Amino acid sequence: MSVLIDIILAILAIYLAFQSLLAKRLTQTVFIFFAFGLALALAWVRLGAIDVAITEAAIAAGFMGVLFLDALRDFSPRTSNNQEKTEAAKDIFSKKNTKSLLLPRVALVLGLVLFLLISLEAIWNIPDGGGLTVSVETMLPESGVEHPVTAVLLNFRAYDTWLEIGVILLGLLAIFATGGIKLYLKPDVPAQDILLRQVILFFTPILFLFGAFLLYIGKSGPGGAFQAGVLWAAIGILLHLGGKPVFSMIPRWLGQLLLTLGLGFFLLLGFILMAGGATLFEYPPAYAGVLILIVETLAAISIAAALTAIFANLNQMQEKPNDIESTT
């Protein structure tokens, strides 16, 4: 029975992936992509990786979906300028389509099939019971947390996680770096209607509490900074859509502090403990639990801030390219 579910899920995921590529309209593509993200999240659940499932649902289906929907608005032919752009884009694609693509396509499909077959063969040959599960379990009591995934992410391999928090900040910087370009004009939407306000008022505390819960539960179960950060980012995005752009409302330094807190504190704490003779990211076992919770909380805040800022800046980019530089 469970094998059947797995097979259906696998076929569904691949089918949705293909459909999102092949869909005729961008709207379809985006919505099928949501569904694909959810199918993947379910697949992670089936694989027993609840942490990854939550992250996949929150980031791939949730946050990416919001970005895609936002981008979709730019493609809607509301202004004549956009229409021209869309037409131009169509032209580019149709020109390419006139050439004969049969041979390269057949070659591509054959190549992919071959690749998949060899991949399956390679994966099939992997022996069971590998991995570091046993040594993680052995060392778990010394890590300060009870959940093995959190122990790996925040203690055993804290260095990787620290760099990944940096990657999120870098994603934001990369978007700033593209700031000078003005590709589409976006109509200014004054989002002030009552319904939206009520939705925001209703959801903000719930999202906050749920995020805090995920953060705290990360100590002993699936959850943690990344999942909590995405939920908190949803607050920032809702506020932005509701006409209250968080980063414009708080002082500049505070915004920067929120963005860099996770990465900065993580590192500074490491440096301070290093000065006491430890290696980087080595926590005294007695305090490891508390320190990890603090690091995670600040990381979640920074992740939320970065994701909000990514959304806000993509939103502003089309309107005032010159302002973006000044917010960095």
Next chain:
Amino acid sequence: MTDLLTSPYPALLVGLPVLLATLSLFFRTRGKALVGLLGCLLTAGLAIVAFIEVAQHGTVIHILGGWEPPLGIMLRMDSLAAVFIGMTAVVGVFISLYAWQYFRADESGPGEFPLFWPLWLFLWAGLNGLFLSNDLFNLFVTIEVIGICAVALAVLSGKTTAMFAGLRYLLAAITGSMAYLFGVALIYGSTGTLDLGLLGQVLEPGTTTTFALLVITFGLMVKMAGFPFHFWLPPAHSAALAPVSALLSALVVKGAFYILLRLWMEVFGVSITYAAGQLIGLAGAIAVIWGSWQAFMQTSLKLIVAHSSVAQLGYLLMIFPLLILAPGVTADSADWLSPAWTAGIFQVIAHAFAKASFFLSAGLIIMALGHDRIESLRDLVGNMRITAMAIGLAGVSLIGLPPSGGFMAKWMLLKGIFLSGQWWWAPVVLAGSLLTAGYVFMLLRLAFAPAREMGTFKPVPKSLEIVALILALGSFLIVFPADYMIQFLESTGVFGSGIESIVEGGAYGND
């Protein structure tokens, strides 16, 4: 593992640039540049101190979090890592000095790009992290950091050409990363460890290992723009701002090469065959000819320099067939290993200096002329004699004429080729040099030609010209400590070793 000296420097080499990059975000335009430059100087200083420590004590390690591998991650600074970190520091600090002045140049300068500084410091941290990493997954994280920084820097100018090239670069970089990650997953699944040292001991030959090696090599070849995955490099490197072009060509692509070298030599020995080495050498050989020919055919300076990078990276791939020994040959009897390694390392360093100088000079020419079409280079010598000299010297090193570092690299490569009996690579090295001479002398001929009209060159800051010249001279000066460097490299790490192919009767015989 435990008898190696534990040192704080490896951790600081990654942490310090990140700390200063983060700090710089709090400042506005000028402040960002100031903190950024300060960060660059400090990081370079730290790298030199760390280099000296390795020179005195041999390999140093830093066990992050106090968790020994395979559970935790260990940073390892052996002589090979130290040389790459030192090269990044020296070339990086000159590019930083150039950038500082370049972005401040009011007249005809490109304007200020304050984001350059935090991105470059993050990039530097990523490169240091990559050179120090001894963990297959951590290497993935470092190439992610480097990839994002590199793409962000490449599009920083905001020009449409840069954006399109940057998008292509991003897609190539992501494809490379994903392929690499897939390979890592296969390896972790089959061995349960990610530590390079342990992997080298436990990895067993088989479909999984071979396939993992294949996808990892593919990913890294895309990342280092190895033929035939070089298509993204020329547009991305040529459309970027001058200091960025220099960073990308001189340093960033070397990161992927470094991982490739480490993984082939230290980890995947069991799965590597003589034929695989020949194949990767062939990719390098085609890159040398194709890249040089393309460079010869370009009409704008930065595109010439960018295509030349494709060719010069090809030479790096050509050391692989020499390092893989045919069945029955032992490392002790293979007297070509040391020349081949020397060729590889000196090619990396000489190219870093020469290419950085070349791109920085091109930036100055754009500053002076407003464009970089080569027909306008007439009377460059009369107008910008220091820049012309920098281009000449850098060009000489790229061709491989004595007494440059490039000569040392190509001479050692030829020596290795003849000692190993793989004579078929020799014509490629010579043809590559000849073609390189073609485009370098074409530029120099124009530079010395009399001007058709006067006053087309606007003045540029002399300090910038001097930085470009120093880097060009650097590609010559590296020859002097060559003996010391080879001894240092041989003292620790993989330098000088070879892979003894276990597959009997490879596809190509050795003589």
